[in-house]
Amino acid sequence: MLVLDRVGKTYPNGVNALERFSTEIRLGEIVAVIGGSGCGKSTLLRAIAGLDRASYGAITLDGEALTAPHPKVGIIFQEPRLLPWLSVADNIGFGLSDVSATERRERVAAALAKVGLSDKAKAWPRELSGGQAQRVAIARALVVRPEVLLLDEPFSALDAFTRRDLQDHLLDLWSETRPTLVLVTHDVDEAVVLADRVVVMRPRPGRLFEQAEISLARPRDRNSELFETTKRRILTALDRSLDQAAPDPTAAAETGDALWW
C-alpha cells in the first residue's frame, strides 16, 4: 500500500506548493489526481517518485519510506523524454541494465509487441510520432515491472484520437500486471475513464479537497448517462475547489476519508 501522511512541500523561494496531503492507495488501484493549475499535483507526484523531497510528512510503500527514486516506482512524464541517442528498443531497455542481455532482449521484444511497435525497434526517437513516442515511454516504464506507476499528464500533449487510443491501451497493459497507477491529469474525461478513485485538489497551497470513488464497470462507455453523471459530479467538485470561499474539507478531516461520495 502507498501511504501519504500529511505530505507538504515548500520550495526554497517560499512557495507553499503542497500542504498536509494525506491518502492511502491500495495495491492495484488507479487514482487520478485532478485540480486547477498550481494545486501541487505534479509536486505531489515528484515527491512520490523521489525526484523532489517532501518538506514534511511521510510517503511509504509497503512500510518502506520513499525519499529517493525507488525500483518499485516508475514514472511517465508529460513528454516522452526518450533518449535521442538510443534506438526505440534501447530506450525501452534503458532501465534493465541489471538483467542478462538475453532476458533484456526478450523483455524489450515483449514490451514492443505490447505497445504495437515491434517494427520500430531500430528506429530513432526522432522518427516516431508523438503517440508512438509516448507508447515507447509507457513501455520503458512498464518493462521494469514497477509496483507503482506514476503518470504526470502523460497524454495531454496528444490529439484527442491518440489520447483516447492510449488511454484504452494503458488500461489493457495495466490489466496484465495491475500495478498501482497514480495519474495526474487536467482531463476529467480521462480521470473518469481510467480511475477507481478521483482525488480533487485545491490550489494555493495545494491541498486535498475531495475524493470520489468511481464504481463504473470497465470498459467504461464514454457516452453512457452514468459516465456523464459521474463527470458532472467531478466537474462540480473541481469548480468548488477553485472557489476560495468554499469551506476547506481537509480542515475537518485531514485524510479526506469522511468526504468520500
Place this chain on the structure above:
Amino acid sequence: MTMTLDTPVESTQSLAPPSAARWRRWTRPALGLLLPLTAAVAWEWAVAAGWSNGRLVPPPSTVISTIDELARSGELFRHMATTLERVGAGFALGVAAGTVLGAISGYWGLARQLLDPTIQALRAIPSIAWVPLFILWLGIFELSKVALIAVGVFFPIYLGVMGAILSVDRKIVEVGRTFRLSGPAMIRRILLPAVLPAYVVSLRVGLGLGWMFVVAAEFMGASEGLGYLLIDGQQLGKPAQILAAIVIFAILGKTTDWLIEIAAMPFLRWQDAFAPSRGAF
C-alpha cells in the same frame, strides 16, 4: 463518413533516384572548391595577361611548382611532419586538459566556482603573451611550442565541455534519476552522449586554434615546420614559398577537421538537427 489511410511516409532521400544521390555526393565538394579555384584561375590569367608581374603575389602555377620542388627535395614532408607532430601533441594535451577540467567544472558547482574565474581570466590573456614565459620555463625547443599549442586548444575545449554539461536537459537527467543511475553511470549513459554534439564542435574549434597557434609557436626560433617555411620565405624574399606554406596549412587544416567530422559521424546519426544541406534552403 471520412476514412483515413495509413500511408507509409518515406524520407525524401530514399525517394531520390540513385543517380541524383551520386550527383549530389560529387557536386557538394565541388561547390566548396568553386570559389578558390575561380580565384586561382582569375589570378593566373591576370598575371599571364600582364596585368600584374606576379612578383609579390605569384600566380598559382608558380606556387604549385614551388610545392613540387619542396616535395621532390623531401623538404616539404619533413616540415609537414614536424608541424603535424607539434599540432598533434598540443591538440592531445589541450583536449585532455580541457575535457577533464571542463567536465569537472560542468558537473560540480563547487569546482566551477573555484576553477572557472581563474580559467576565464587566463583565457583573456593574448596567446603571444605566453611566448616569452614558455621560452624561459620550457626552453626554445619542442616543449614550449607544444605547450603554446595546447594552451590554444585548451580554452575552446574547456568552455565547450563545461557549457555542454551545464546545458544538458534537466528532463533527460531526471530519466536517469528515475532509473537510479549511479554518478558514473549517469555520466556514461546520459551526460556523455548528451554533450557529444557540442564536444565535437569544440574539438573542431580547438583544432582550428591549434593550427593557428602552431604558426606562433614555430615563429619561436624553429628550424623546421611550415611556420619556419613562412619565416624563411619572408627573410629570403620568396613569396611563392610563403604562399606554398599557406596552401599546405589550409589543406592540412581542412583535412584534419574533415577527419574529426567523419570520425564523429557514426556517433551523431541520431541527431534531429536542422540540416540545410538536405534542401531546406
